[in-house]
Amino acid sequence: MKLHPQATAALKRRLGARVDLSSEGRWAASFDSSKISFLPEAVIRPRAEKDIGSVLELANRHRVSVTVRGRGTTLTGAAAPVQGGWVLDMRRLKRVRIDADAGMAHVDAGATNAAVQTAAAAKGWFYPPDPSSKEYCTIGGNIACNAGGMHGGKYGVTRDFVIAVRGFLPTGEYVEWGTATKKFSAGFNLRDLWIGSEGMLGIVTGAVLKLIPQPAARWTLLTAFADEATALKAARLLFRARVQPAICEFLDRESVLCAERATGKTVFPGQAGRPVILLEFAGGVSEIDDLKFEVLAWAQTQALAFKEAKNREEAEELWAVRRKCSGAMFELGDAKLNEDIVVPMRNYEKFARFLARLKRSSKLPIPTFGHLADGNLHVNIMYHRANASETMAAETAVQKLMETVVALGGAISGEHGIGLAKTPFLRLQHRPAQIKAMQAVKQALDPRGILNPGKMFEVVRIWKYEKMQIKLPWDHK
Amino acid sequence: MKLHPQATAALKRRLGARVDLSSEGRWAASFDSSKISFLPEAVIRPRAEKDIGSVLELANRHRVSVTVRGRGTTLTGAAAPVQGGWVLDMRRLKRVRIDADAGMAHVDAGATNAAVQTAAAAKGWFYPPDPSSKEYCTIGGNIACNAGGMHGGKYGVTRDFVIAVRGFLPTGEYVEWGTATKKFSAGFNLRDLWIGSEGMLGIVTGAVLKLIPQPAARWTLLTAFADEATALKAARLLFRARVQPAICEFLDRESVLCAERATGKTVFPGQAGRPVILLEFAGGVSEIDDLKFEVLAWAQTQALAFKEAKNREEAEELWAVRRKCSGAMFELGDAKLNEDIVVPMRNYEKFARFLARLKRSSKLPIPTFGHLADGNLHVNIMYHRANASETMAAETAVQKLMETVVALGGAISGEHGIGLAKTPFLRLQHRPAQIKAMQAVKQALDPRGILNPGKMFEVVRIWKYEKMQIKLPWDHK
Numbered sequence: 001m002k003l004h005p006q007a008t009a010a011l012k013r014r015l016g017a018r019v020d021l022s023s024e025g026r027w028a029a030s031f032d033s034s035k036i037s038f039l040p041e042a043v044i045r046p047r048a049e050k051d052i053g054s055v056l057e058l059a060n061r062h063r064v065s066v067t068v069r070g071r072g073t074t075l076t077g078a079a080a081p082v083q084g085g086w087v088l089d090m091r092r093l094k095r096v097r098i099d100a101d102a103g104m105a106h107v108d109a110g111a112t113n114a115a116v117q118t119a120a121a122a123k124g125w126f127y128p129p130d131p132s133s134k135e136y137c138t139i140g141g142n143i144a145c146n147a148g149g150m151h152g153g154k155y156g157v158t159r160d161f162v163i164a165v166r167g168f169l170p171t172g173e174y175v176e177w178g179t180a181t182k183k184f185s186a187g188f189n190l191r192d193l194w195i196g197s198e199g200m201l202g203i204v205t206g207a208v209l210k211l212i213p214q215p216a217a218r219w220t221l222l223t224a225f226a227d228e229a230t231a232l233k234a235a236r237l238l239f240r241a242r243v244q245p246a247i248c249e250f251l252d253r254e255s256v257l258c259a260e261r262a263t264g265k266t267v268f269p270g271q272a273g274r275p276v277i278l279l280e281f282a283g284g285v286s287e288i289d290d291l292k293f294e295v296l297a298w299a300q301t302q303a304l305a306f307k308e309a310k311n312r313e314e315a316e317e318l319w320a321v322r323r324k325c326s327g328a329m330f331e332l333g334d335a336k337l338n339e340d341i342v343v344p345m346r347n348y349e350k351f352a353r354f355l356a357r358l359k360r361s362s363k364l365p366i367p368t369f370g371h372l373a374d375g376n377l378h379v380n381i382m383y384h385r386a387n388a389s390e391t392m393a394a395e396t397a398v399q400k401l402m403e404t405v406v407a408l409g410g411a412i413s414g415e416h417g418i419g420l421a422k423t424p425f426l427r428l429q430h431r432p433a434q435i436k437a438m439q440a441v442k443q444a445l446d447p448r449g450i451l452n453p454g455k456m457f458e459v460v461r462i463w464k465y466e467k468m469q470i471k472l473p474w475d476h477k
Numbered sequence: 478m479k480l481h482p483q484a485t486a487a488l489k490r491r492l493g494a495r496v497d498l499s500s501e502g503r504w505a506a507s508f509d510s511s512k513i514s515f516l517p518e519a520v521i522r523p524r525a526e527k528d529i530g531s532v533l534e535l536a537n538r539h540r541v542s543v544t545v546r547g548r549g550t551t552l553t554g555a556a557a558p559v560q561g562g563w564v565l566d567m568r569r570l571k572r573v574r575i576d577a578d579a580g581m582a583h584v585d586a587g588a589t590n591a592a593v594q595t596a597a598a599a600k601g602w603f604y605p606p607d608p609s610s611k612e613y614c615t616i617g618g619n620i621a622c623n624a625g626g627m628h629g630g631k632y633g634v635t636r637d638f639v640i641a642v643r644g645f646l647p648t649g650e651y652v653e654w655g656t657a658t659k660k661f662s663a664g665f666n667l668r669d670l671w672i673g674s675e676g677m678l679g680i681v682t683g684a685v686l687k688l689i690p691q692p693a694a695r696w697t698l699l700t701a702f703a704d705e706a707t708a709l710k711a712a713r714l715l716f717r718a719r720v721q722p723a724i725c726e727f728l729d730r731e732s733v734l735c736a737e738r739a740t741g742k743t744v745f746p747g748q749a750g751r752p753v754i755l756l757e758f759a760g761g762v763s764e765i766d767d768l769k770f771e772v773l774a775w776a777q778t779q780a781l782a783f784k785e786a787k788n789r790e791e792a793e794e795l796w797a798v799r800r801k802c803s804g805a806m807f808e809l810g811d812a813k814l815n816e817d818i819v820v821p822m823r824n825y826e827k828f829a830r831f832l833a834r835l836k837r838s839s840k841l842p843i844p845t846f847g848h849l850a851d852g853n854l855h856v857n858i859m860y861h862r863a864n865a866s867e868t869m870a871a872e873t874a875v876q877k878l879m880e881t882v883v884a885l886g887g888a889i890s891g892e893h894g895i896g897l898a899k900t901p902f903l904r905l906q907h908r909p910a911q912i913k914a915m916q917a918v919k920q921a922l923d924p925r926g927i928l929n930p931g932k933m934f935e936v937v938r939i940w941k942y943e944k945m946q947i948k949l950p951w952d953h954k
Binding site for chain 2: 100101102103124125145146147148152153156157159160169173174175176177179180181182183184185186187188190191192193195196197200201212213214236239242283285286289340343344345346371373374375376409410411412413414416417418422426433434435436437440441442443444445456
């Protein structure tokens with residue numbers, strides 16, 4: 001890794017205490033949730049947006065890589081400075097202001113997702129995107145990977161709620177893409193080009209987010225099914241009836257068993273080990289009353305068993321199950337390939353059959369759960385690192401999974417992004433001309449290759465790297 | 478204008494009857510709703526998407542401009558082949574297929590907006606973007622300018638409903654951006670870069686569109702106000718209460734007078750010449766019942782007068798007024814600068830005061846109407862072409878309007894796009910670094926400058942050009 005002592009000294013002179021050269025500071029910024037460490041030369045914690053312009057000016061002059069990070073909750077390695085250089089930690093820029101008339105949040109990139117949700121709710125508004133790390137992850141990071149969450153099917157993902165962004169081009173100029181208005185049709189749309197570009201095409205310092213009215217009523221229903229295919233078919237029937245649950249979470253048999261082992265309780269009393277779908281409906285009070293009737297009729301005919309939450313406490317208990325299943329998976333193996341694939345609804349049953357075959361042929365546990373309203377499933381391939389044949393089976397399984405997802409018209413990532421982890425599969429998703437066009441855009445906006453180099457296009461098999469054995473606050477309990 | 482007889486002969490040999498070299502055919506493709514004619518050398522009407530690949534291959538080899546058009550309803554000149562070359566008319570590619578389970582429409586670029594709406598409605602689904610030319614304009618054109626319509630405030634614009642697009646890079650390669658899934662986070666987002674790029678960064682041949690459930694109930698209310706500022710303030714209070722009308726159309730005094738002259742009836746009986754807001758609410762039956770109560774209480778305290786539509790026929794009568802006002806404006810002048818600006822809600826009253834001053838200082842009629850839920854107002858500067866002082870006053874007024882809109886944090890175009898018409902104002906909206914970044918992206922994707930040259934970045938004062946005196950089917954009656 002090339003070092004830049006002169007440039008780093010110049011940076012320190014320019015920005016003083018905002019530049020951290022300590023071993024501890026650099027180590028803490030050397031990895032994200034992929035837990036693979038690449039040490040940067042310096043960590044910069046801007047106090048004002050213009051600091052970022054200074055950093056980029058020096059970086060371009062001295063050809064130093066710059067990797068931007070929020071809290072580093074991404075699982076893909078996208079926030080890891082794989083080529084060293086400098087890391088920009090955005091967390092000091094964290095103002096949140098709600099425009100209660102227009103239903104918009106004006107936020108700095110370093111504000112957490114939860115801070116935005118809380119501020120919005122205090123004014124009767126709702127910000128739906130909710131990655132599971134929402135207490136920790138920043139809006140800047142959410143924009144970088146176009147984060148989703150459980151509400152994606154009905155309400156949409158981060159992209160659907162970003163009205164405007166501001167920040168810096170890779171070459172260091174300050175720019176604003178869009179205005180704080182719901183309509184904007186003036187010039188090429190670099191706002192959305194930035195969203196999901198994983199810190200490679202620009203640095204987002206702030207955004208205007210769209211809010212929607214906070215729903216007055218919520219209603220939660222847990223349903224159990226005989227098997228996975230039946231569950232997925234039932235979900236499809238619900239959507240066909242144009243019913244739009246706010247959340248529609250599926251847990252397959254293996255995920256349910258994990259949750260049951262973790263909690264010592266059956267997920268659905270009397271239906272131990274059955275796949276479940278957990279539904280939440282949100283809307284006006286009478287709207288929800290109308291829906292209940294229709295949804296209960298559906299459950300009656302489709303599900304093996306169902307039970308509604310009588311109140312928010314009961315609902316919370318049901319959601320606790322969903323949150324438990326992910327961490328409990330580490331009883332099935334000490335390594336996990338967590339793939340956030342997406343399958344189009346028309347192919348749900350085909351995918352369920354494929355997954356059953358994959359579990360048999362790989363002889364690995366592959367607990368799967370996820371968001372049925374948008375087809376975004378988390379497929380968790382569990383294995384033991386020290387076991388060579390399991391490791392090989394896992395590598396084969398992930399390749400087959402990705403090939404099948406693309407063949408079924410789906411996506412290799414729904415909400416995590418590419419980073420390092422998905423680079424071996426990018427060319428399954430995209431034709432050579434598509435990759436070429438993306439690289440041409442990168443070259444046009446970042447001619448010196450400053451921002452987050454080594455990601456997206458270079459193939460890295462992240463599972464071959466040594467993973468640090470550390471516990472992060474947002475790791476599933 | 479440079480001619481390309483050899484290239485055009487090669488094109489004719491390659492695509493035969495799909496290439497129209499007749500004077501009539503070329504004339505009909507020489508203009509859009511801006512009614513300024515630029516004759517192309519050939520019109521190509523592809524029968525299959527691969528024809529477009531052939532056209533682009535020849536165009537790149539021989540350096541011939543290619544301008545794509547649907548029905549040519551755009552008011553900006555974006556579909557006019559200003560540098561001649563070839564025009565691609567997409568209207569033969571017009572399949573529409575509804576996926577009723579997933580709530581998606583799979584459409585070809587040449588399908589009309591109305592065809593998509595009708596097909597969706599037949600399956601109980603709803604496609605909200607509704608430009609006023611919806612019976613004529615194509616989805617490809619809607620995507621090119623990120624078209625909006627009356628439903629933008631609550632539901633969003635074209636961009637919010639495009640899940641995936643396919644088509645050709647300027648250099649001729651076939652590409653697909655996104656999959657038919659609501660989540661996709663794999664690679665740079667060239668889908669949204671294409672949306673709103675006005676045929677300059679790629680050719681859209683088809684799209685997957687998101688649909689939402691068709692609302693079960695609608696309710697229409699007409700409200701009259703003492704003056705414009707009161708009306709705009711009242712609207713802001715409604716939004717502050719987090720009430721989201723599906724449509725919220727404002728007509729200022731001059732627009733109302735136009736409609737009244739056109740129809741010979743008062744818009745609001747007993748309140749002749751008063752500004753009005755026409756509201757439509759959409760949702761579940763009991764949801765709308767709940768809303769009525771709240772909205773009527775608002776109207777009681779805020780409006781001078783109000784009346785609800787008792788049924789769909791009465792509602793239709795009210796909407797007829799809205800549709801009449803635009804055409805009737807030509808009694809105030811034979812020329813119109815129709816600007817689809819956007820103002821942030823917090824500045825509605827400031828904008829109303831500015832507009833009143835502008836009307837006084839310019840001594841021109843400037844009837845204004847538009848979509849209050851998203852701040853997208855149509856400001857119509859009316860003048861007589863033969864009158865030099867009126868013409869100069871109009872030019873001064875449009876410049877002041879654009880400067881004010883940007884100063885108020887708004888957008889110079891909300892749904893029409895830039896084309897030729899808005900080119901004098903693009904640099905008010907965007908910093909030099911932003912324009913440079915857009916041009917770098919254009920250069921990266923279209924190195925030979927084939928697609929729709931002469932638009933967006935070159936300043937053209939469209940009002941100086943001779944306008945053809947023709948009536949187009951979608952001209953407001």
